[in-house]
Amino acid sequence: MKLLVCGGAGFIGSTFVRQRVEAGDEVVVLDKLTYAGRRENLQDVEHVFVHGAIEDPEAVAGAMAGVGAVVNFAAETHVDRSIAEPDAFVRTHAVGTFVLLEAARERGLRYLQVSTDEVYGSIEEGSFTEESPLRPSSPYSATKTGADLLVQSYAHTYDMPAVICRGSNNYGPRQYPEKLIPLIVLNAIHGDPLPVYGDGMQVRNWIHARDFSSAIAHVLQHGVPGEVYNAGGPDECPNIDVVRRVIELTGRDESLIEYVTDRPGHDRRYSLSSDKVRALGWEPQVRFDEGLAETVDWFRDNAWWWEPIRSGAYREYYARQYGRELSA
Numbered sequence: 651m652k653l654l655v656c657g658g659a660g661f662i663g664s665t666f667v668r669q670r671v672e673a674g675d676e677v678v679v680l681d682k683l684t685y686a687g688r689r690e691n692l693q694d695v696e697h698v699f700v701h702g703a704i705e706d707p708e709a710v711a712g713a714m715a716g717v718g719a720v721v722n723f724a725a726e727t728h729v730d731r732s733i734a735e736p737d738a739f740v741r742t743h744a745v746g747t748f749v750l751l752e753a754a755r756e757r758g759l760r761y762l763q764v765s766t767d768e769v770y771g772s773i774e775e776g777s778f779t780e781e782s783p784l785r786p787s788s789p790y791s792a793t794k795t796g797a798d799l800l801v802q803s804y805a806h807t808y809d810m811p812a813v814i815c816r817g818s819n820n821y822g823p824r825q826y827p828e829k830l831i832p833l834i835v836l837n838a839i840h841g842d843p844l845p846v847y848g849d850g851m852q853v854r855n856w857i858h859a860r861d862f863s864s865a866i867a868h869v870l871q872h873g874v875p876g877e878v879y880n881a882g883g884p885d886e887c888p889n890i891d892v893v894r895r896v897i898e899l900t901g902r903d904e905s906l907i908e909y910v911t912d913r914p915g916h917d918r919r920y921s922l923s924s925d926k927v928r929a930l931g932w933e934p935q936v937r938f939d940e941g942l943a944e945t946v947d948w949f950r951d952n953a954w955w956w957e958p959i960r961s962g963a964y965r966e967y968y969a970r971q972y973g974r975e976l977s978a
């Protein structure tokens with residue numbers, strides 16, 4: 651099958667492209683190459699690359715020629731940035747998803763929208779199912795929710811073969827270091843302070859990006875048009891425990907932990923029930939302990955990947971966000 655993967659130069663998109671190419675699919679990647687999108691993420695993977703935005707109908711038409719299905723990862727993905735500058739979130743998630751849906755509908759293509767557990771908001775106990783109410787709480791999750799609703803409306807109104815796959819918090823190689831795990835791993839490797847929001851008791855349901863990618867491929871192949879499928883990881887862990895495990899894996903000590911003012915409106919706990927996608931035959935393979943150790947090793951062994959980030963615009967972002975400079 652020939653696939654169009656939008657946002658394929660990002661963290662999870664590139665993991666998915668790598669898996670699909672290994673499985674024998676042909677892949678065209680359409681990516682705007684924002685700060686989070688990098689050609690390096692796919693340098694060892696055979697693919698056709700189109701540099702363009704999903705909100706640009708001409709770029710989309712060119713990239714879609716001859717493909718059999720579309721998978722849309724393209725997004726602005728950092729909640730903190732959505733609080734400071736929501737504009738790009740609205741453009742990419744609302745307008746971009748609309749342009750992709752129109753183009754896919756015109757060509758009768760199967761379409762998969764990659765989405766997030768954050769559309770459900772926070773949950774104290776138990777887990778969200780696909781029937782749970784949508785209660786997004788940040789501009790990031792609100793615009794992702796809007797995109798999901800548009801996808802569902804296309805499936806319903808135009809009978810379009812569109813499905814949605816919602817993942818829990820991903821981690822793994824090539825994740826941009828503004829996100830908790832790579833941020834903590836790189837700071838620990840450098841002996842920099844480890845910033846922890848609030849009391850650090852925010853609980854996340856961690857899924858390895860390889861597992862989320864395999865769930866997406868599974869839903870693309872077996873999902874019922876118009877349906878939503880949650881894909882959660884096998885383990886939950888409070889942020890402070892994630893930080894302590896990274897400290898252990900990098901041989902540092904807890905004196906590096908620095909509690910910082912919590913993010914406004916920070917959700918306390920996310921948890922997804924994956925029963926529906928498991929009933930289709932998918933299962934996560936990577937337990938958090940094992941995946942985290944592998945991720946720490948990857949960052950330790952791949953300085954070529956993060957050195958240009960840590961010495962570039964990321965430094966300014968970090969100083970603005972945490973009120974201190976990173977070490978060199």
Ligand SMILES: NC(=O)c1ccc[n+]([C@@H]2O[C@H](COP(=O)([O-])OP(=O)(O)OC[C@H]3O[C@@H](n4cnc5c(N)ncnc54)[C@H](O)[C@@H]3O)[C@@H](O)[C@H]2O)c1
Nearest residue numbers: 657659660661662682683684686687703704724725817820
């Ligand atoms: N990271 C997570 O924990 C997580 C969890 C669940 C779902 N998701 C979803 O998975 C998808 C991928 O997330 P990620 O963590 O890999 O993100 P990422 O920020 O690493 O990558 C996003 C990619 O999209 C590209 N992009 C952004 N705007 C674009 C546009 N307008 N047109 C074309 N390309 C554009 C970027 O250049 C980048 O390559 C997103 O839809 C996100 O909402 C992420």
